[in-house]
Amino acid sequence: MPEEIIDRIYRIPVPLPGNPLKELNAYLIKGGGRNLLIDTGFRQPACREALFAGLRALGLRRGEVEVLLTHLHSDHSGLAPEAARDRTIYISAADRPTLDDLHARQVHWDELEARFQEEGFPRRLMIRLQDANPARSMAPPMGGRYESLQDGRVLEAGGFRLQCLLMPGHTPGQMCFWMEEQGILFSGDHVLFDITPNITVWPQMRDALGTYLDSLRKIGGLPVRLTLPGHRKPGDLHQRVAQLLEHHHRRLDEALSVVKANPGQGAYGIAGRMTWKIRASSWEDFPAAQKWFAVGECMSHLDYLTLRGLVRKTTEGGKAAYYAV
Ligand SMILES: [Zn+2]
Secondary structure, eight states: OOEEEETTEEEEEEEOTTOTTOEEEEEEEOOSSOOEEEOOOOSSHHHHHHHHHHHHHTTOOTTSOEEEOSOSOHHHHTTHHHHHTTSEEEEETTTHHHHHOHHHHHHHHHHHHHHHHHTTOOHHHHHHHHHHOHHHHTSOOSOOEEEEEOTTOEEEETTEEEEEEEOOSSSTTOEEEEETTTTEEEEETTSOSSSOOOOOOBTTBSOHHHHHHHHHHHHTTSOOSEEEESSSOOOOHHHHHHHHHHHHHHHHHHHHHHHHHSTTBOHHHHHTTSOOSOOOSSGGGSOHHHHHHHHHHHHHHHHHHHHTTSEEEEOGGGOOEEEEO
């Protein structure tokens, strides 16, 4: 059931069954004329029930809210068209094509799979993931009245002013929403507190990790009093930004030492030699989806090192191989 955060702002917990994230935090800003729903949950029954029961408890039905998405991921966007009906769904211009343009969505997945294959990700696992990956199966259907947001745009609802801040990294168009007067920040998945946001590679971003670290430093400069994240509990933003920066620098060091000790491997082989917080006895025992995330994370770190001249990448015969410089 909804939890009041401050007058006119509520959190609606939406369960994500079987997903390590456990829950999505949808937020509702209740206004006289306009109700803004920030994020929605997967397009899946358990999410649908919780979201719409939450809205009902606040006196709202489908079609009585506008939807504001922090980013394109389907645990945030899956139910957006059902919630908004013929009202507007706002999303950053950079994330929008992957969501509402079927051709762009297909090109996105094709390019991503080509990269994973080049890095040694087994073809048979990739095929298994094509049906099982919630990023695909629980994404919103085509259709919906989307409107693109640019960095700096201000939306008003419930007497509040929300400034849209583009914070690319977790996705190319990840946005945070900043209520300066109240010192409240909706951080989406840019900053999470007891889990580390996944940073992978994107065909549209040459240096996803470098871009993410820049966005972290940027958000860390705001005088935030309360951060409302996309998953789990709030926490101290400035302390968390420092921890996340340190975490990625440690991971960069680790990736570099694995490359030094194992020259000529692709990201799949390198990821298998890094440490992960997953309960599996060996890399071979990792569930396919977890391997996909681990290899993605590893590639973003390898790209960072390559672009800064610390590592050299070759792609002979369509196979990626990394060497320490
Ligand atoms: Zn996400």
